[in-house]
Amino acid sequence: MPIVEKSKKQTRQILYNFAFLDDVAKREIRRKILKAVAVPGYQVPFGSREMPIARGWGTGGLQITLSLIEPSDTLKVIDQGCDYSVNAVNIKKFVQAVTGVRITTDTTEATLIQTRHRIPEEPMTEDQILVLQVPYPEALREVEPSEQKTRAMHAEGDYGRMWLFLYEDIIHYGEVRLSYRYPVLVNNKYIMDPSPIPRWDVPKLNMARTLFLFGAGREKRIYAVPPYTSVEPLQFEDHPFRVESFAGKRCERCGAEDTYLDEIIAEDGVTRHYYCSDTSFCDKRRRT
Amino acid sequence: MLKATNLSKSFVLHALDKKQIDAFRKVSFELAPARFLGIRGISGSGKSSILKCIYRTYLPTEGTINYHSRRGVLNLADLPEQQILALRREEIGFVSQFLHVLPRVSALDLVAEPLWSQGVPLPQAKKRAKELLGYLNIPPALYDAYPANFSGGEQQRINIARAVIWNPRLLLLDEPTASLDEGSVKRVISLLRELKNAGTAMIGIFHDTAVMDSIADDIYHIKPVSHET
Amino acid sequence: MKPLLKVSRLSKRYGNGCLFCANENGAGLVGNQCPHCKSVFACRDVSFDLFPDEVLGIVGESGSGKSTLVRLLHFEEEATGGEVFLNASTGEEKSQNVLALGPFAKRQLRNRKFGIVYQNPQMGLRMDVSAGGNVAEKLLAAGWRNVGLIRERAGELLKKTEIPLSRMDEAPRNFSGGMQQRVQIAKALSNKPRILLLDEVTTGLDLSVQARVLDLIKNLQRELKLSALVVSHDLGVIRLLCHRTIVMRYGRVVESGLTDQILEDPQHPYTQLLVSSRL
Numbered sequence: 001m002p003i004v005e006k007s008k009k010q011t012r013q014i015l016y017n018f019a020f021l022d023d024v025a026k027r028e029i030r031r032k033i034l035k036a037v038a039v040p041g042y043q044v045p046f047g048s049r050e051m052p053i054a055r056g057w058g059t060g061g062l063q064i065t066l067s068l069i070e071p072s073d074t075l076k077v078i079d080q081g082c083d084y085s086v087n088a089v090n091i092k093k094f095v096q097a098v099t100g101v102r103i104t105t106d107t108t109e110a111t112l113i114q115t116r117h118r119i120p121e122e123p124m125t126e127d128q129i130l131v132l133q134v135p136y137p138e139a140l141r142e143v144e145p146s147e148q149k150t151r152a153m154h155a156e157g158d159y160g161r162m163w164l165f166l167y168e169d170i171i172h173y174g175e176v177r178l179s180y181r182y183p184v185l186v187n188n189k190y191i192m193d194p195s196p197i198p199r200w201d202v203p204k205l206n207m208a209r210t211l212f213l214f215g216a217g218r219e220k221r222i223y224a225v226p227p228y229t230s231v232e233p234l235q236f237e238d239h240p241f242r243v244e245s246f247a248g249k250r251c252e253r254c255g256a257e258d259t260y261l262d263e264i265i266a267e268d269g270v271t272r273h274y275y276c277s278d279t280s281f282c283d284k285r286r287r288t
Numbered sequence: 289m290l291k292a293t294n295l296s297k298s299f300v301l302h303a304l305d306k307k308q309i310d311a312f313r314k315v316s317f318e319l320a321p322a323r324f325l326g327i328r329g330i331s332g333s334g335k336s337s338i339l340k341c342i343y344r345t346y347l348p349t350e351g352t353i354n355y356h357s358r359r360g361v362l363n364l365a366d367l368p369e370q371q372i373l374a375l376r377r378e379e380i381g382f383v384s385q386f387l388h389v390l391p392r393v394s395a396l397d398l399v400a401e402p403l404w405s406q407g408v409p410l411p412q413a414k415k416r417a418k419e420l421l422g423y424l425n426i427p428p429a430l431y432d433a434y435p436a437n438f439s440g441g442e443q444q445r446i447n448i449a450r451a452v453i454w455n456p457r458l459l460l461l462d463e464p465t466a467s468l469d470e471g472s473v474k475r476v477i478s479l480l481r482e483l484k485n486a487g488t489a490m491i492g493i494f495h496d497t498a499v500m501d502s503i504a505d506d507i508y509h510i511k512p513v514s515h516e517t
Numbered sequence: 518m519k520p521l522l523k524v525s526r527l528s529k530r531y532g533n534g535c536l537f538c539a540n541e542n543g544a545g546l547v548g549n550q551c552p553h554c555k556s557v558f559a560c561r562d563v564s565f566d567l568f569p570d571e572v573l574g575i576v577g578e579s580g581s582g583k584s585t586l587v588r589l590l591h592f593e594e595e596a597t598g599g600e601v602f603l604n605a606s607t608g609e610e611k612s613q614n615v616l617a618l619g620p621f622a623k624r625q626l627r628n629r630k631f632g633i634v635y636q637n638p639q640m641g642l643r644m645d646v647s648a649g650g651n652v653a654e655k656l657l658a659a660g661w662r663n664v665g666l667i668r669e670r671a672g673e674l675l676k677k678t679e680i681p682l683s684r685m686d687e688a689p690r691n692f693s694g695g696m697q698q699r700v701q702i703a704k705a706l707s708n709k710p711r712i713l714l715l716d717e718v719t720t721g722l723d724l725s726v727q728a729r730v731l732d733l734i735k736n737l738q739r740e741l742k743l744s745a746l747v748v749s750h751d752l753g754v755i756r757l758l759c760h761r762t763i764v765m766r767y768g769r770v771v772e773s774g775l776t777d778q779i780l781e782d783p784q785h786p787y788t789q790l791l792v793s794s795r796l
Contacts, residue, residue, distance in 0.1 A: 171647060
């Protein structure tokens with residue numbers, strides 16, 4: 001419950017719980033996180049709360065972050081790999097306002113990272129948690145509109161239609177056309193939507209040292225990939241999964257040839273520029 | 289080989305207020321191995337019905353049909369359907385006047401099929417089928433045609449070839465020469481005699497007594513039943 | 518010989534039933550609907566055996582319960598009574614009442630042991646997925662993960678069912694009714710089923726197309742040594758395909774026997790009516 005206190009100047013100042021959410025909400029979300037960790041890739045429904053940002057703007061990730069964060073944490077928030085995009089800055093400011101934790105842009109320094117659309121380039125450790133914002137948690141939605149049916153499909157490992165979807169892409173276009181939200185099989189059990197990260201980041205989920213938590217606020221689902229869990233992109237023996245290729249291109253700021261690059265088309269409409277998508281990593285390289 | 293005892297068949301027509309029609313009543317006869325038993329009687333005396341009872345296309349109303357199969361003596365009158373089907377596959381053949389076959393199977397395949405089903409490789413079965421069709425004067429141009437469009441006589445010869453090709457132990461013949469010319473009849477009879485000499489027992493009905501006499505070893509005379517109930 | 522499929526007192530009631538009809542599956546009803554609670558008895562104490570390599574026909578007019586029977590066996594509907602035993606004559610598993618299995622085991626069984634062809638291709642096919650993809654679906658579900666091998670197998674099956682390979686990657690919505698039916702058959706055969714369920718597969722097709730589909734089924738049955746359940750109201754279809762036939766009316770089996778016996782010496786009044794009404 002927000003505590004309303006009248007100051008001497010008679011202006012109303014609202015004090016919130018640490019990390020904004022009330023304890024009941026935090027406890028519920030933590031419990032759902034534990035369940036998600038216990039059953040890797042399984043979507044756990046949770047009571048998504050109203051947040052001071054609109055649904056669809058990262059409220060799922062934010063609620064996970066707020067339920068886990070402690071005063072000693074160091075937080076990093078990125079959006080499309082960038083620490084300074086509007087959305088990332090707003091979330092960062094909000095969390096800091098309700099917790100007072102230290103904020104960083106350095107991946108290696110952070111204990112908790114909330115992200116949208118990217119996994120940082122620098123390898124993460126057992127001591128860190130990555131929270132991913134998820135717009136559409138159901139990987140099977142592409143082939144089955146009914147929630148009731150997709151749940152049964154997960155329960156029974158009934159994934160023929162998902163594979164059929166990929167098969168059809170291959171025979172019509174020579175490859176699977178999905179560039180984001182590439183479906184993965186977690187722990188040899190559930191097919192999972194890895195959130196809209198590019199293919200480049202998908203292999204980072206496999207047998208990682210870090211805990212990945214996925215939050216979908218609008219869809220009210222939490223799921224997780226615990227450390228050292230197998231995460232395999234769906235692929236055919238003769239059509240293996242491939243990540244994006246930037247062969248022959250390099251970041252124009254730091255010169256990196258081994259990172260995920262953003263392609264910027266210049267105002268002339270012809271010239272293309274390439275820059276690291278992970279901006280803090282790019283900055284770090286430039287400094288050293 | 290086969291012994292029918294007090295065999296009767298009657299039909300109950302429910303649409304006609306359960307009217308009962310007797311096809312034949314209390315028929316008894318015996319058939320020895322490698323013999324031909326001809327059944328003689330006026331039209332409507334139930335000759336065909338007897339054959340159909342043995343083949344179990346009709347359910348006998350009473351009596352027994354003890355048949356000495358390779359597996360022992362079986363009463364065909366109340367043998368379970370699965371065993372009847374097995375006997376039809378392995379031991380008992382039936383030639384009728386009519387050809388009930390799939391519309392798009394060639395004459396050659398149709399004739400080769402029963403032998404092939406016995407486990408004979410297809411090329412060999414087809415070779416034997418060609419010989420038979422040739423012997424029965426079916427023009428080679430028709431081998432790959434569909435018998436559904438053949439003349440009655442041609443269809444009948446296809447039927448005979450189908451029955452003869454696999455050497456059944458017991459062959460039932462229901463007017464197998466009804467619409468054949470004299471030359472074809474002679475060839476059919478000689479084929480049947482060959483089959484008989486090879487050990488097949490037969491029961492047959494011929495509308496032509498001379499033809500019947502030329503092959504039958506024994507004749508069973510059937511008397512018509514009166515149709516009052 | 519042991520039956521492959523043993524169906525025992527299989528029943529399906531739509532509605533709750535009431536004191537008047539619940540006893541003995543509505544034994545006293547004139548038709549198959551209870552005049553008091555309006556429950557419909559689609560299948561009542563249906564029992565039969567299906568043997569290896571056997572084609573069993575099920576005839577009856579619309580509403581006799583024959584299609585419901587197929588759906589019960591394919592686990593598309595839940596039975597309200599009875600048991601179904603699927604006996605593995607190969608000894609790979611014990612005979613068990615498959616109706617008592619959980620949904621996962623049922624689906625596994627359906628994917629591995631059964632193939633089904635519906636009267637309406639809309640039910641059996643994904644109209645916007647390629648013909649090859651339709652055939653591939655069960656293979657994918659069974660864990661096939663090589664596009665080349667899947668296409669090889671799908672191509673084989675489509676060839677068998679006389680679909681030109683040039684149309685393999687086309688969606689069946691562009692196909693004629695007869696072609697759609699043949700894609701359905703290819704799909705049903707993809708998992709090498711032990712039992713094929715054919716529900717009025719030639720109804721609504723032109724006569725020439727009908728003959729082609731029947732011929733195909735007959736050849737496949739002989740070649741692949743399948744057991745099949747053929748549901749049809751067309752006695753001609755039954756005569757051509759089936760070794761034995763059961764006759765259903767108001768959800769009950771009124772007669773069963775060798776197909777030629779059913780057609781030439783029918784015993785039950787209803788069968789006599791059915792046979793004598795044939796064109």
